[in-house]
Amino acid sequence: xxxxxxxxxxxxxxxxxxxxxxxxxxxxxxxxxxxxxxxxxxxxxxxxxxxxxxxxxxxxxxxxxxxxxxxxxxxxxxxxxxxxxxxxxxxxxxxxxxxxxxxxxxxxxxxxxxxxxxxxxxxxxxxxxxxxxxxxxxxxxxxxxxxxxxxxxxxxxxxxxxxxxxxxxxxxxxxxxxxxxxxxxxxxxxxxxxxxxxxxxxxxxxxxxxxxxxxxxxxxxxxxxxxxxxxxxxxxxxxxxxxxxxxxxxxxxxxxxxxxxxxxxxxxxxxxxxxxxxxxxxxxxxxxx
Amino acid sequence: xxxxxxxxxxxxxxxxxxxxxxxxxxxxxxxxxxxxxxxxxxxxxxxxxxxxxxxxxxxxxxxxxxxxxxxxxxxxxxxxxxxxxxxxxxxxxxxxxxxxxxxxxxxxxxxxxxxxxxxxxxxxxxxxxxxxxxxxxxxxxxxxxxxxxxxxxxxxxxxxxxxxxxxxxxxxxxxxxxxxxxxxxxxxxxxxxxxxxxxxxxxxxxxxxxxxxxxxxxxxxxxxxxxxxxxxxxxxxxxxxxxxxxxxxxxxxxxxxxxxxxxxxxxxxxxxxxxxx
Numbered sequence: 001x002x003x004x005x006x007x008x009x010x011x012x013x014x015x016x017x018x019x020x021x022x023x024x025x026x027x028x029x030x031x032x033x034x035x036x037x038x039x040x041x042x043x044x045x046x047x048x049x050x051x052x053x054x055x056x057x058x059x060x061x062x063x064x065x066x067x068x069x070x071x072x073x074x075x076x077x078x079x080x081x082x083x084x085x086x087x088x089x090x091x092x093x094x095x096x097x098x099x100x101x102x103x104x105x106x107x108x109x110x111x112x113x114x115x116x117x118x119x120x121x122x123x124x125x126x127x128x129x130x131x132x133x134x135x136x137x138x139x140x141x142x143x144x145x146x147x148x149x150x151x152x153x154x155x156x157x158x159x160x161x162x163x164x165x166x167x168x169x170x171x172x173x174x175x176x177x178x179x180x181x182x183x184x185x186x187x188x189x190x191x192x193x194x195x196x197x198x199x200x201x202x203x204x205x206x207x208x209x210x211x212x213x214x215x216x217x218x219x220x221x222x223x224x225x226x227x228x229x230x231x232x233x234x235x236x237x238x239x240x241x242x243x244x245x246x247x248x249x250x251x252x253x254x255x256x257x258x259x260x261x262x263x264x265x266x267x268x269x270x271x272x273x274x275x276x277x278x279x280x281x282x283x284x285x286x287x288x289x
Numbered sequence: 290x291x292x293x294x295x296x297x298x299x300x301x302x303x304x305x306x307x308x309x310x311x312x313x314x315x316x317x318x319x320x321x322x323x324x325x326x327x328x329x330x331x332x333x334x335x336x337x338x339x340x341x342x343x344x345x346x347x348x349x350x351x352x353x354x355x356x357x358x359x360x361x362x363x364x365x366x367x368x369x370x371x372x373x374x375x376x377x378x379x380x381x382x383x384x385x386x387x388x389x390x391x392x393x394x395x396x397x398x399x400x401x402x403x404x405x406x407x408x409x410x411x412x413x414x415x416x417x418x419x420x421x422x423x424x425x426x427x428x429x430x431x432x433x434x435x436x437x438x439x440x441x442x443x444x445x446x447x448x449x450x451x452x453x454x455x456x457x458x459x460x461x462x463x464x465x466x467x468x469x470x471x472x473x474x475x476x477x478x479x480x481x482x483x484x485x486x487x488x489x490x491x492x493x494x495x496x497x498x499x500x501x502x503x504x505x506x507x508x509x510x511x512x513x514x515x516x517x518x519x520x521x522x523x524x525x526x527x528x529x530x531x532x533x534x535x536x537x538x539x540x541x542x543x544x545x546x547x548x549x550x551x552x553x554x555x556x557x558x559x560x561x562x563x564x565x566x
Contacts, residue, residue: 035481035505042565045352061354127391137334159376243380243388252472253379256342257349258565261474 036262043263046254062264065250066271068156072167072246073233079172080179080232081225087176088183089209102180109177114238118170122242125173126166136162160245167236167244175232182224186217226283230276237272247271326529327395336374338394339364342382344452344473345494346554347400351563359554360398363417366546367398367537382472383451386410389522396534397522400491402453407522414521414534417547420491420555421513422457425498427480428507431487436510439487440464447476447485454489457515481505489514493555 049060059067090102109117130136139161142148148158155161190213198208218225240249251268255261323329331337341348341360348358356377368375378394389397389411400420403413424439431439438444440462448455450469458467468485470476477498479485495508521534541547554560 033482035483035502036478037501039565045565046354049353051353061350064354123387123391131392140334140336163378241381241384243378243384243393245379249379249381252381253343253350255474256472257345257351259345259474259477260565261478 038263039258039260040263042258042260043267046264047267061250061254062247062267062271064156065245065247065268066275068164068244068246068250069233069236069248069271070275071154071156072164072171072236072239072244073229076168076171076175076236077229077232079168080175083172083176084179085183085214087180088187091180091184092187106177106180109174114174114235115241117174118238118241121170121173122166126169129169130162130166135165163242163244166242167239167246170239170242171232171236175228175235178228179225182221182228183217185224186221187213189220190216223283223287226279226287230279230283233276233279234272323529326527327523328527328529328533331371331373331395334373336376337364337368337371337396338376338378339367340378340380340385340389340394340397341399342380342385344382344400345564346560348377349564352565357560357563359418359550360400362550362554363547364398366541370537382449386522390524392524395523396530400519401522402517402519404453404456404517410525411522412525412527412531414523414531415538416518416520417538417541418519418551419516420519421516422454422489422491423495423508423513424487424489424510425477425480425495426487426507426509427483427485427505429505430483431509434509442466444487445485447479447488449473449476453517454491458489461514491555493558 046060047062048057050056051058087102087106090098091106093099093102139158142151143158143161151158155164194212194216195208198212203211236246237248240246240252243249247268251264254264258264339360341356341364343349346358348356348360351357356379361377364377365375376394378388380388380393382399385397385399385401386407388394397411400418401407401413403416407413426434439446442464444462444465445468446458446462446465447468447470448458449472452473455467455469458465465486468476468479470479473490473494476485476488477490480488481502492513495506499506499508521538523530523534538547
């Protein structure tokens with residue numbers, strides 16, 4: 001401990017002092033300017049509440065939202081990974097048409113604000129898909145059944161299944177462009193000799209990708225991929241705009257019902273931070289091993 | 290000559306066929322209208338999907354995270370009278386009309402006041418509630434203001450984007466500046482912080498806020514402005530739905546049920562224990 005302090009330069013102390021003074025000033029100014037009646041005591045009830053009828057603790061709004069956010073993140077990242085690999089491979093294809101199509105898709109997504117993309121995908125794509133597959137009445141059928149524990153565990157309230165699915169599809173399509181670019185970078189970083197060797201021992205194009213290129217490429221792009229996944233968790237807050245009942249949407253609902261603007265948002269921020277920071281710690285450990 | 294006669298016969302025959310087909314097609318049209326009505330699809334699915342956007346005390350989450358409020362009572366009663374299940378779809382206010390038009394739910398029951406602009410996109414039933422707006426003002430900043438004083442470029446209003454108060458403010462006080470926010474809490478907070486002179490909302494919210502922040506806020510005028518009436522919104526071109534909703538609202542108005550529910554949520558405070566204060 002003493003060694004730690006010895007290693008500090010006087011400059012470090014100065015920087016710390018400036019930061020502390022700035023923090024104190026900002027906090028005191030908030031206290032002075034912000035005419036706000038803090039009601040932190042109401043918040044725990046919206047995280048977990050004691051249900052008298054069932055005689056046990058059950059999750060309330062904020063945890064329900066958090067769980068939905070985690071579900072959306074996991075499913076859409078799996079989907080985005082699959083789409084991203086297809087996109088990355090097509091970006092390196094020898095066929096010009098495929099390459100151009102993949103490039104168009106990517107440039108479109110990269111140069112349009114995410115909110116716009118989400119609205120476009122929601123109203124024009126996922127909506128069509130849900131109607132075409134008659135997903136709504138199917139999900140309602142399951143919601144009405146007695147024994148739907150597995151479905152509820154996987155997707156939450158089945159009545160809200162179409163909303164969840166469109167959130168997942170929208171996020172996956174949106175993120176697939178970035179995953180695709182990462183995969184392309186990985187593929188292009190594989191030494192040309194490797195591919196030539198694969199062709200020379202008579203592997204087909206598919207075998208070459210499957211056994212030689214992709215395993216090496218994906219291993220190389222693990223760190224940026226992990227980064228992309230964390231940014232997906234954060235971006236999932238955008239789907240609250242299309243009324244997917246995830247953490248941000250539930251927080252808005254809580255604010256609209258109770259007017260606890262700052263408490264509710266600060267808790268939501270803490271939840272997002274815990275997930276994302278936890279993930280980045282986990283990925284760091286995975287990279288080391 | 291021969292040709293002409295043949296064509297004349299053909300023309301006559303097709304005219305006759307058309308004449309026969311006409312009444313049949315009119316009947317088909319009425320049948321198609323009925324079968325395409327949202328009322329039919331509600332009966333078929335056994336569920337009515339109602340779009341709401343949380344807006345205290347119209348609809349809100351109680352301490353258990355369940356939906357409660359005036360709209361919820363209306364929606365549940367409507368479903369019960371139709372003999373179907375009810376499903377509320379919480380939607381953000383900005384996207385509630387596009388969501389209705391694209392078929393996410395059957396009807397909006399969410400304190401939506403009738404405006405000509407909205408009416409161009411959706412159909413409205415008869416009004417089922419009349420809630421006028423009151424001004425909620427920062428007491429210190431609006432000391433000695435008459436109603437005319439609010440209509441000045443120096444006065445700042447805050448309101449929720451796309452909601453009725455914003456439209457009312459814009460038409461009542463065209464000179465004043467208007468700050469728009471995503472939800473009501475933020476616009477009230479701006480008045481509290483002194484960044485805006487006033488906001489508008491339907492009772493009982495302003496009175497509640499004055500109860501909490503008596504030192505800063507006040508309701509300067511004890512009257513409601515622009516009670517335009519709130520109605521059910523549904524997709525256009527559906528006469529059956531219009532007829533059904535209008536008659537339902539008519540019955541509930543005449544029996545006093547709507548008034549009684551309205552008083553419970555908008556005048557009384559019995560429900561305040563259900564929601565965190």
